[in-house]
Amino acid sequence: MVMAFWFQPSITPGKCWPFQGSQGHVVIRLPEHIRPTAFTVWHISKAVSPSGEVSSAPREFTVFGVDEAMAETLLGIFTYDVHKEIAQTFHVQVLQEL
Numbered sequence: 001m002v003m004a005f006w007f008q009p010s011i012t013p014g015k016c017w018p019f020q021g022s023q024g025h026v027v028i029r030l031p032e033h034i035r036p037t038a039f040t041v042w043h044i045s046k047a048v049s050p051s052g053e054v055s056s057a058p059r060e061f062t063v064f065g066v067d068e069a070m071a072e073t074l075l076g077i078f079t080y081d082v083h084k085e086i087a088q089t090f091h092v093q094v095l096q097e098l
Contacts, residue, residue, distance in 0.1 A: 033067075036065065037091065039063055039078075040090075042088075043056075043082070043086055045086045060078070061079075063078065063092075075093065076090060076094060078090040
C-alpha cells in the first residue's frame with residue numbers, strides 16, 4: 001500500500017509545514033492497521049529555495065509505530081542528508097509485530 005500525506009494544500013517553495021525550534025513531533029493516525037516498510041521524506045533543494053538555504057530540512061528523526069493499545073515499536077532512527085536527492089526513502093530498520 002502506498003500512502004501520501006500532504007499536510008498543506010500547497011507544496012511550493014516557501015509554503016512548507018514548519019516546526020518552531022529544533023525539534024517537533026508528528027502523529028499520523030491511519031484508518032487501518034498497516035505494516036510500514038519504508039518512509040519517504042521530501043525537502044526543497046537549495047536550487048529552488050527562495051532563500052538559497054535548506055537549514056530547515058529535517059536531519060535526524062525517529063519513527064515509531066503505535067498499536068491500538070498505544071504501545072510503541074521503534075521502526076528506525078534515520079538521517080536526512082541535504083546533499084542527496086530531495087526525496088529520500090528510509091526503510092524500516094526493525095520489523096516487529098504491531
